[in-house]
Amino acid sequence: MSDLTQFLRRDLPASIVVFLIAIPLSLGIAAASGAPLLAGLVAAVIGGIVAGSLGGAPLQVSGPAAGLTVIVAGTVADFGFAGTAAIVAVAGGVQILLGVSRLGRAALALSPAVVHGMLAGIGVVIALSQVHVMLGGAPQSSAWRNLVDLPGQIAAHHGAAALLGALTVAVLVLWPRIVKVSLLPAALVAVVSVTALAAAVDADVERVRLPGEPLANLIRPAWPDAPLREIAVAVLTIALVASVESLLSAVAVDRLHDGPRADLNRELVGQGVANTTSGLLGGLPVTGVIVRSSANVAAGARTRASAILHGVWIAGFVLLCAGLLEAIPMAVLAAVLIVVGLRLVSLAQIRTYARHRELPTYLVTALGVVFTDLLTGVALGMITAAVLILGRLARSDIRRVERAPGEWLVTINGTLSFVESARLSRELGALPPGAEIDVELHLDYLDHGAFETIRDWREGYERTGGAVRIREVHDSWFHQATSGRLGGGKRTPRLLGSWSRWQDMDQQRRGAMEAGIAEFERSVAPLVRPHLADLARDGQSPQQLFITCADSRVVPNLITASGPGDLFCVRNIGNIVPPHASGDTSVSAAVEYAVNILGVTTITVCGHSGCGAVRALMNDAAGAGSALGAWLALSGVRFSDVTDEERCCADNVVQQLANLRTSPTVRAAEAAGRLRLAGMYFDLAEARMYEVDPVLGDARPVSSLPAA
Known part of the structure; x- marks a missing residue:
């Protein structure tokens, strides 16, 4: 397929699909952020053209994102929109520096549970604020106040705005289940159909307001009159959150297609240039957006031409057809944002994190964002993730098995540190006196506190007439500690080391073989069993x-x-x-x-x-x-x-x-x-x-x- 044919058959139709999705979302995100509606459209144009041209993820589509709504709303409240535009421009410069410094991969070091918990919290905050707008009221200053006032808002008298919003939600939910046509996205169908209905019945509702001459009414950025520390925090918050969201989106988009992989450092530079440009032109912050990007891939896009063109279409539509946008009721945009916000709370992700025992991190982050603020919520989530990791690292598996009357096997797996000393003493102390005890150590790490616990128990147990044999079926941590060399020396790969290198040095060879067989049956046999079963069957x-x-x-x-x-x-x-x-x-x-x-x-x-x-x-x-x-x-x-x-x-x-x-x-x-x-x-x-x-x-x- 020639480049021109591919463009006409793939990229051009995909750009139209993304353009139709981006228009209502950009307006809604601007409204939820407390920014001029034109700022959302400016960000969509810049995100498409600039980030699409310079970014490292060819099929990613950039623009204003719901994930930054809460941050931008707070920044607008603190510094005004002109000050926010200046902060966005400087944040873009920070992103450029991150990309030039080749720190693209480093941004992905943040736990996905924290990132998705943050997005879920932002989604809940958006939904709680916009449901008041959809019902004809006004959002409060915090998610908690929105939640407290919600029952009263629901019980109050509702006019045409609430009905139009409810119809919009119904179309957004039902349309994808009924019609499988990618050229007719649900957001476009919902906004167009309900707006047409509102115009037909001449509903008395608040509608979108845009300046008559968009180019002449672009807001110029102005340096905020605020302490430098507060400005720096806002700049870094927007830069880091926008970077993480863009890079996670780029990685996710890579999984959707088999074309060129994303260059994350180049993507950071492209996002930075787009944000600087958007801020200087009075636009919202720009990030890579997974909703638009996945729609772009699903519509058949093959090159970055689709993302660039979608920005061109938005610019042309705003300049030539602004009157059509002004017919859209604000309640309709609020309904779109409610659905978008609630979709940030993914049940599939919750189930995944529950299976991987990371649900506490996800929930703490989400609830922290909802009931405090974004930075506090993310900090709480990172602390929770660190505590869980330390807990897993410090946790060991201790098992006691009576092999025969008077003979016990104690196996200890994992990391054994002083944190486990109390439990270790309790488990060893439960062994009957005067027995023969084999202690098998399958350890990734042994610290001095845990070593002393085992050593003291063995000495005490043997004084009362018992017998203790300690064997190591991994690295010789216990032997090194006995020799005064705990933590020193080189480690031998487990499967390549001889018995004398990874067994307790003072054990008899018979004991080493038994321990080696046990290690084979525990760790190697599960890997080779299917192959050996085939050989046993086929010869x-x-x-x-x-x-x-x-x-x-x-x-x-x-x-x-x-x-x-x-x-x-x-x-x-x-x-x-x-x-x-x-x-x-x-x-x-x-x-x-x-x-x-x-x-x-x-x-x-x-x-x-x-x-x-x-x-x-x-x-x-x-x-x-x-x-x-x-x-x-x-x-x-x-x-x-x-x-x-x-x-x-x-x-x-x-x-x-x-x-x-x-x-x-x-x-x-x-x-x-x-x-x-x-x-x-x-x-x-x-x-x-x-x-x-x-x-x-x-x-x-x-x-x-x-x-x-």
Whole structure:
């Protein structure tokens, strides 16, 4: 599709849809903010053209937003609208600085529960104030006063304004459920139809008032006559809230389409330029608006042309058709804002935060905004979020299980700090005296206070005749504390560390294995169980027989990044393959099974650095007459240079490949092209695999990545 065709088929129709939505919303937000109605339309024009051109989210549509209504209303009350316009212009400069400083992502660090709670609180405040306007009254100075006066307002006599407002709400609610036409948004249908009805019956209601010459009546910003501290607070509040709302909207819009992703720093700069421009021209603050943006995407927009054009359409409509706007009853705009405000309280979000145990943060923020003010509500929400996080971090799971008479297992998971010392003492103190107690620690962190609690309990318990064994199945916090090194040293990744690194160092190896098995069944088994279940049902079909040394430092699945069902392994001292004529069938049986039954296509012999078997052969110290000496003698290896241990390990691999080819099974499979033999050498110190030339014995890296 050409650019022109895409514009005509996608962006142009989408711009008209957004334009039709933006007109009533911009007027309503201006009215709810206590600002001139023209200021809302100016912000819509600037948001579309300037933010649409310069922003980093191509499909986001910007303009006056309901989320800033409460803030703007307070600013207008404190500084007048001319002063508010100046504050908006300066707030735009702050946003530009944030974007240039590349702090776009930092603005998203605020808890979503706080942000959505703030928007919900703002929505309730808007609805409580505008319901008075819709019923023919006047909003009070605070949400609490609006709530207290609401019963009296409802019980009072209502005229045509209340009826028109009720009809508007009905259309807004019912239209989307009845008609699924994106070109006819509910807000447009409600405003146009009810306004037409009001004109037809010549209803005596208050209507929209716009200046006769909009360009000549733009309000010039004026620096407020107020303390600098109060002005700075207003500037930062508008800048930060507008930034967070715009960035959250941009991230949400990204989820709605598969086009280019938003550049959040550029979006901040674009929003800042738009706000500075809007303030200088006497407009409201501008933010990215999810309602208009989602409508833009749903209508088929593909580029930023749609957002820009919607601003152009608004400017043309205001200049040429202002008389049509003046026919709209104010009660109708109030009804639109009531519905918009209540939709900011999302039941889906409430359910989500309840599932994630963040509902207290959401509710505290929302109620704080409603009954105090926006900054106090957000501060209370952030404090609540911090308290919940600290509570979760400080919380550990302590379980006691009696495995047998007189034997108990105590498992402690999570973070164990001094905050949990009282509960920890209570749980440990409930154990019967004189028993054998195994304490398994699965800890992300252990502080000194909790360590002392466990240590003191163990000492006291053992003095009364009990036995306590402490095992660590994560990092060795308790062992470090016992050694006086709590909090020091490097941490080893849990799944890569050996038992000796992540188990209690003074435990017997038997205990470490038991703890390791328990850890596997607890944390790893749930991840691999579906795959193992498939293998159990379908059987194994590995593609490779991997013959390597029994050395404990060589872990085949780790060094090949393979998993269950990938490798058929044979491990022995020195990765030896006895010749077929030797009569030893231990390796031959595995080779025949792998080739004839499993149908492997590759046999790899893998040696390694520091191999004890190779060193014994190099030094002729194999122990003649012993079982080990007899086994090593089966290797048949002859070293080219006994002073070069790496070369000797490679020579051993080459010899075992030659021994493999003495097997009739291997020769037949190779001749048929069904089998390939490969030699490998693993350098333990470098953690790097080398391929061994089967003729020359030279080793070259398998991977092109640089060695560690």
